[in-house]
Amino acid sequence: KAGVTQTPRYLIKTRGQQVTLSCSPISGHRSVSWYQQTPGQGLQFLFEYFSETQRNKGNFPGRFSGRQFSNSRSEMNVSTLELGDSALYLCASTLPGLAGGYEQFFGPGTRLTVL
Amino acid sequence: SQQGEEDPQALSIQEGENATMNCSYKTSINNLQWYRQNSGRGLVHLILIRSNEREKHSGRLRVTLDTSKKSSSLLITASRAADTASYFCATDTGTYKYIFGTGTRLKVLA
Numbered sequence: 001k002a003g004v005t006q007t008p009r010y011l012i013k014t015r016g017q018q019v020t021l022s023c024s025p026i027s028g029h030r031s032v033s034w035y036q037q038t039p040g041q042g043l044q045f046l047f048e049y050f051s052e053t054q055r056n057k058g059n060f061p062g063r064f065s066g067r068q069f070s071n072s073r074s075e076m077n078v079s080t081l082e083l084g085d086s087a088l089y090l091c092a093s094t095l096p097g098l099a100g101g102y103e104q105f106f107g108p109g110t111r112l113t114v115l
Numbered sequence: 116s117q118q119g120e121e122d123p124q125a126l127s128i129q130e131g132e133n134a135t136m137n138c139s140y141k142t143s144i145n146n147l148q149w150y151r152q153n154s155g156r157g158l159v160h161l162i163l164i165r166s167n168e169r170e171k172h173s174g175r176l177r178v179t180l181d182t183s184k185k186s187s188s189l190l191i192t193a194s195r196a197a198d199t200a201s202y203f204c205a206t207d208t209g210t211y212k213y214i215f216g217t218g219t220r221l222k223v224l225a
Contacts, residue, residue: 004157031211033211033212033213035215042215042216042217042218043203043215043218044215045212045213045214045215048211048212050211055211056210056211056212058212088155090157090158092158102163103148103160103163104148104158104160104205104213105160106150106157106158106159107157108156108157109155109156109157111155
């Protein structure tokens with residue numbers, strides 16, 4: 001099976017712009033989670049989707065949003081970018097329908113730099 | 116604040132030695148997982164231990180869980196240079212949300 005894929009791998013934006021990141025989970029996985037990783041804050045949970053529904057979200061401002069499509073692919077969007085949004089954004093997929101108890105499979109991440 | 120805090124933050128050992136890292140968390144969990152991350156790349160799942168388990172082994176890895184102390188430890192035996200990475204614990208509280216610890220940076224010297 002192909003692993004979790006994330007596009008693009010690297011992105012450079014300027015303050016005030018918006019960005020959309022994409023994640024394709026492993027075939028058959030219907031749960032997708034997003035994380036932000038920075039040196040200062042570590043790995044922070046952004047949100048989790050299952051069957052196009054957001055089931056949980058972390059403590060991030062409304063500028064961070066996401067969605068999931070019927071084929072389980074997910075996108076996250078950050079509007080009005082700030083310098084502090086520079087981070088590695090990681091996507092992870094898990095087996096369908098389960099509230100935890102299974103390993104997450106991570107993609108390679110998207111490295112976002114905001115200038 | 117983050118659920119998991121890991122200790123030590125950084126660890127440097129010689130090849131062949133054992134490496135132990137600890138994770139503490141704050142609330143009740145369904146399970147706890149350990150992940151490895153190489154140099155700012157994606158995370159790789161290592162092992163999962165459920166709340167009703169006390170110890171689990173996988174190859175050179177040994178994980179313990181003490182729910183009364185809300186802590187877990189990861190032991191890597193006979194370490195290799197290829198084990199150099201950051202290690203994270205992640206707790207699952209059953210709310211479709213995993214909370215990651217701060218991580219331990221392990222360096223294994225050849």
